[in-house]
Amino acid sequence: MPQTKKVDVVDKIQGIPVADPYRWLENGDDEDVKKWVAEQNQYTDSFLRNEYQKKFSDELTKDFNAVEFSNLLPVKGRYFFTERRHGEDHAVLYMKDDLKGIPTKLIDPNELRKDHAISLDYWKPGWAGTYVAYGLSEGGDEMSTLYIMDINKKENLQEEIVNFNCNPLAIQWLPDDSGFFYTRNPRPGMVSKNEERLHVKVYFHELGSNPDDDALIFGAGRPKEDKINLTSSIDGRHVAIHVSDGWTENEIYIYDREQAKVIPMIVGIPAKSRLIFLSDKALLFTNYKANNYRILSTELDNLFRPVDEWNEFFPEKENLLASVAASEDRVLLEYRVNTCSEIVMLDYSGRELENVPLPEYSHVTAITASRTEKEFFYSVVSFTAPRVTFRFNPENHQFEIYRTADNPINPDEYEVRQEWYTSKDGTNIPMFIVHKKGLLLNGINPTILFGYGGLNISQTPDFNRGLVPWIERGGIFAVANIRGGGEFGEAWHKNGIKENKQNSFDDFISAAEHLISRNYTNAQHLGIHGISFGGLLVSAVAVQKPNLFKAVCARVPLTDMVRFPRFGMAIRWIHEYGNPEIKEDLERILTWSPYHNVKNDVEYPNMLFITADKDTRVDPMHSRKVTALLQSVNKENKILLFTEMDAGHGSGKPVSKIVESQSLVLTFFAEELDLHI
Numbered sequence: 001m002p003q004t005k006k007v008d009v010v011d012k013i014q015g016i017p018v019a020d021p022y023r024w025l026e027n028g029d030d031e032d033v034k035k036w037v038a039e040q041n042q043y044t045d046s047f048l049r050n051e052y053q054k055k056f057s058d059e060l061t062k063d064f065n066a067v068e069f070s071n072l073l074p075v076k077g078r079y080f081f082t083e084r085r086h087g088e089d090h091a092v093l094y095m096k097d098d099l100k101g102i103p104t105k106l107i108d109p110n111e112l113r114k115d116h117a118i119s120l121d122y123w124k125p126g127w128a129g130t131y132v133a134y135g136l137s138e139g140g141d142e143m144s145t146l147y148i149m150d151i152n153k154k155e156n157l158q159e160e161i162v163n164f165n166c167n168p169l170a171i172q173w174l175p176d177d178s179g180f181f182y183t184r185n186p187r188p189g190m191v192s193k194n195e196e197r198l199h200v201k202v203y204f205h206e207l208g209s210n211p212d213d214d215a216l217i218f219g220a221g222r223p224k225e226d227k228i229n230l231t232s233s234i235d236g237r238h239v240a241i242h243v244s245d246g247w248t249e250n251e252i253y254i255y256d257r258e259q260a261k262v263i264p265m266i267v268g269i270p271a272k273s274r275l276i277f278l279s280d281k282a283l284l285f286t287n288y289k290a291n292n293y294r295i296l297s298t299e300l301d302n303l304f305r306p307v308d309e310w311n312e313f314f315p316e317k318e319n320l321l322a323s324v325a326a327s328e329d330r331v332l333l334e335y336r337v338n339t340c341s342e343i344v345m346l347d348y349s350g351r352e353l354e355n356v357p358l359p360e361y362s363h364v365t366a367i368t369a370s371r372t373e374k375e376f377f378y379s380v381v382s383f384t385a386p387r388v389t390f391r392f393n394p395e396n397h398q399f400e401i402y403r404t405a406d407n408p409i410n411p412d413e414y415e416v417r418q419e420w421y422t423s424k425d426g427t428n429i430p431m432f433i434v435h436k437k438g439l440l441l442n443g444i445n446p447t448i449l450f451g452y453g454g455l456n457i458s459q460t461p462d463f464n465r466g467l468v469p470w471i472e473r474g475g476i477f478a479v480a481n482i483r484g485g486g487e488f489g490e491a492w493h494k495n496g497i498k499e500n501k502q503n504s505f506d507d508f509i510s511a512a513e514h515l516i517s518r519n520y521t522n523a524q525h526l527g528i529h530g531i532s533f534g535g536l537l538v539s540a541v542a543v544q545k546p547n548l549f550k551a552v553c554a555r556v557p558l559t560d561m562v563r564f565p566r567f568g569m570a571i572r573w574i575h576e577y578g579n580p581e582i583k584e585d586l587e588r589i590l591t592w593s594p595y596h597n598v599k600n601d602v603e604y605p606n607m608l609f610i611t612a613d614k615d616t617r618v619d620p621m622h623s624r625k626v627t628a629l630l631q632s633v634n635k636e637n638k639i640l641l642f643t644e645m646d647a648g649h650g651s652g653k654p655v656s657k658i659v660e661s662q663s664l665v666l667t668f669f670a671e672e673l674d675l676h677i
Contacts (some may be wrong), residue, residue: 002039004628011562014583018562018596026563028613033624037613040627040641044608047640048667052677056469056670057663063465064655070369071377071389072099075129077526078151080106082120089116089654093123093134095151101124101525106149107134107303119652122168125151126177127372131207133171133180134166140648143185143196143582148207161211163187163196166376171230172428175236179206181217181255183228192546197569197616198224202255203240208236217241217255218262223255225572233277233300234371240265240275246575247456248272248490254303265304272490276326278348278371283331285324293321295333297350313350313548320489322458325367328374332356334364338418339460341379341486344368359385361416363460377402383434386463403582408468413437416461421514424506427483427495431511432461433520435476447476447521449512453484453504454533454576464529466662476520477677482507482537484576497576498585501590505541512541512548527551527669532618533558533576535609539594539626546604551672553665555610556618556649559626561593562586567619595626604630606637608668610661612647640668 006021027033065086072079079099082091088110095101097428112118121144123134130151135144146161151374163185164170170183186199201219205211218241219226221648225245232239244250252266252275266273271288280301284296296310302467320336330353333344341364343356358364362382369376379387386405395402415437420428439445448470459479467477481487484496496504512528515521519672528549530538535557542552558564558573562580563569578585590596598604607630611623618642642664647657670677 001631002036002043004036004631010634013562013580014586016583016586016590018590020560020563020625022625022628025628026619026621027618037624037641037643041643044640044642044664047638048642048664050667052670053663053667055677056666057659059469060466060659060663062664063408063468064659065466066234066386066408068405069387069403070387070404071366071379072096072391072402073125073368073377074370074373074375075125075127076372078125078129080123080125081134082123084655089656090119090652093120093131093132104154105154106132106151106154107136107537109136112136113138115646116654116656117646119654121652122171124171124173126170126173126180127175128177130189131157131173131177133173133182137652139646140612140650140652141614141616142651143616146182146184157207159205159207159209159211161205161214163256167229172230172239175234176287177207177283179204181205181230181232181239183230194566194568195224198571199564200226200228202228202230202239212433218253227572228397229274231275231277234279238277238303240277242274244272245572247528248494248575263304266307269307274324274662276324277330277332278326280348283309283324283326285321287490290316291491292316292319293352293489294532295321295324306613314346320487322486323364323367325376326371327367327369327376328372330369330374330376330378331455332367332369332378334367336458336460336487339363339432339458339481341460342382354397355389359388361418361461363462365462381463383416383432383463384409384414386465387574408465414471415439419514419518421510423503423510425503426462427503427507428506429482429507429511430487431478431480431514433476433478433515435471436474439476441519443519443522443527444674445474445476445521446470446525446675447478447515447527448669449478449480449508449515449526449528450534451480451482451508451511451528451530451537452532452534453482453537455484456486456490457533458487466658466666468665470669470675473670473675473677475669475673476515476522478511478515478544480508482511484533498578499588501577501588502657504537505544505592508541509545509548512545523548524550525673527553527673528555529555529665529669530557531555535559535618536561536594539607540592540597542605542607543594544592544598546602549605551669552605552607553610553668554607555661555665556612556615556620556624557594557609557626558618559593559622560595561589563598564622568616570618595622595629598626598629598633601635602633603637604634604639606639606668608640608642608665610642610644610665612644612649614647615649617649621628 069083084091093107121135125132146164202217203214239255273286276283294316295314297313331346391402535554609623611620630639
C-alpha cells in the first residue's frame with residue numbers, strides 16, 4: 001500500500017478546531033500529488049486488474065456496443081437527433097429531411113481526436129431549421145466551445161464562443177435564426193481558475209458578428225453563484241431568464257426586446273417556477289403554494305401581474321408533476337406515481353385529452369416537442385428494457401412505436417418489485433429491487449444497494465447496461481428513493497438537506513436493514529454504491545455503520561464537507577448542506593462529514609473510490625483525502641482509489657472509459673460479495 005505523509009494542519013473555524021492531516025493532497029497540480037495518484041492507481045490495479053475484470057470488460061464492451069439514440073426533434077419538416085453506432089465512443093448529431101429519409105451526419109466528435117476525448121455536449125437548431133448551435137468540450141471538463149453550423153452548406157460559421165455553459169437550455173434562437181441569446185462563463189483569465197465555472201451571464205449574439213462584441217443582457221453585479229436558464233416567446237419578443245443559486249427556489253426576469261430592458265417578474269417568492277410561452281398565453285410551472293406543483297396561466301400582455309392573480313390552468317394533484325412540455329396545440333404533463341411516470345395530455349384550454357401509453361414501472365426519459373410543431377416524440381425506459389421511442393402522429397392522433405433499442409436481456413427472466421420500508425423516524429420510503437426470477441431468498445445473495453438523496457433529483461426506473469453482468473450471475477440490484485431527492489415534491493427534498501441531512505443517511509441505512517431483514521442478503525454480502533452526491537451518501541453511512549456493509553464504492557464523491565465550498569462550483573451546494581463558515585451549520589456538518597468522522601479504532605468496510613483528474617464539479621481532492629485517511633486506519637479491509645485520466649465528472653465520457661471503470665466496479669463488488677463468476 002502506498003505510504004502517505006501526514007501534516008499537522010488544524011484550522012480554527014468559528015472557534016472550533018478542525019484537523020486536516022491530508023491538506024497537501026488538495027493540490028492536483030503538485031508533482032508529489034501526481035506521483036501519489038499514480039501509485040494509488042497501481043495499487044488498485046494490483047487487486048482489480050485480473051481475469052474477472054477482463055471477463056466483465058468483454059461483456060460490457062459487447063453490451064455497450066448497442067446502438068443508442070435520442071428522440072427526434074421536428075423543426076420545419078426536418079428531424080434532428082443523436083445516435084451512437086456500433087464501435088463509436090460518442091454520439092453523433094444527424095439530420096433527416098423527412099421522417100423516413102436517410103440521415104445526414106452533421107457533427108461527429110469521434111473524428112476530432114484519436115483518443116476520442118472530445119465530446120458533443122449539447123446542440124440546438126434554430127426555429128427555421130437553417131442553423132444549429134452546438135458545443136464541444138475536451139476530457140469531460142464540461143466547458144464547451146460553441147460553434148454554429150449552416151445546415152444547408154454543412155459548414156461552420158467563422159465565429160466561436162468559448163467558455164460556454166454546457167447546457168442546451170442556455171440557448172434561445174430568434175424566430176428568423178438571425179441570432180440567439182445564450183449564457184456563458186467568464187473568458188479565460190478574467191477570474192481565478194477556481195471560479196471559472198461561476199459568474200454566469202446572459203449575452204446576445206448576432207450571426208456573422210464578432211462574439212467579443214456580444215451585448216451583455218443580464219448578470220452584471222449579480223452573485224457569482226447564479227445558475228441561469230432561458231426560454232423565449234414564440235414571437236421572440238420576450239426572453240425569460242430563470243435565475244437561482246440553489247435548488248429550492250428561483251427568480252424570473254423578462255428581457256423585453258422591444259423595450260431593450262430587463263423587467264423583474266417573479267422575485268422574492270419562496271418557490272421553484274418555470275415560464276412556458278404558448279401561442280396564446282404564458283404558463284407557470286410552479287410549486288408556489290403547491291408541494292407537488294401546479295400550472296398557472298396569464299395572458300401574454302399581462303405577464304407582470306402578481307402571481308396570486310394568475311389563473312389556475314391545471315391544479316395540484318396527489319402525485320408529483322415532474323415536467324411540462326408543449327407542442328403546437330398540446331401540453332404534456334409528466335407525473336411521478338411512486339417514482340414511475342404517467343403522462344397527462346391537455347389542449348391549450350387545459351382540457352384533458354387521450355391517454356398516453358406507458359409500460360409498468362417505467363420512466364419517461366425525454367419528451368421532445370416544439371411549440372411550432374404538432375408532432376412530438378417521447379422515450380420510455382424501465383429496469384428491464386432500454387429506450388423505446390414513441391411518436392405522436394398528428395394526422396390520426398395515434399401513438400406509434402418509432403424505434404426500439406436492442407435489449408441484451410430477456411425481460412421475462414427478470415423480476416422487478418417495489419417495496420416500502422420504514423426509516424428511523426417512521427417515514428415510509430420506497431425501494432426498487434431487481435433480480436433474476438427464481439432467486440432464493442437465502443440471506444446470502446450478493447446485493448448492490450444504490451442511492452443519491454440530493455439536489456431534488458429523483459431516482460427513477462432506468463435500464464443500466466453496466467449491471468447486466470451482475471444480475472445475470474444472480475446478483476441483486478436495489479435503488480432506495482431516500483429523502484433529499486425529488487421523488488415526492490419539495491417537502492421530500494427539504495427533509496433531506498441542511499439541518500435534515502441525517503435523514504438521507506438514516507433512510508439509506510434503513511434500506512440496507514430492510515434487505516437483510518427480508519432475507520435478500522446479509523451484511524457480508526451487501527455492497528453500497530453511490531455517484532457524486534450519492535458518493536457522499538455511501539461514504540457517510542459506511543463511516544456511521546461500518547459493520548452493516550461488506551463493500552462500498554463511492555464514485556466522484558464529496559467527503560470533506562468543511563472545505564467543499566472552496567472548490568469551483570461547489571459553493572452552490574451550501575443550500576443543500578449548509579455553510580461551514582457559519583458556526584451552527586459547521587457543528588451539524590461535523591456530525592456527518594465522512595472525512596471528519598473516521599475513527600482510529602474502527603475497521604471500515606472494503607472501499608473503492610473512483611474520481612477523475614479533470615472533474616470540475618466535485619474536486620478529486622475529496623477522494624484523495626478520504627482514501628489516505630482510511631488507509632491509515634484500516635488494518636485488514638482494502639481502501640482503493642482509482643483516478644481516471646483525461647476524464648471529468650461523467651458528462652462526455654467515451655464508452656471505452658465507461659466500460660473500464662464499470663468493469664473495475666463489478667470486479668470489486670464480485671470479489672468482496674462472493675458473486676459467482
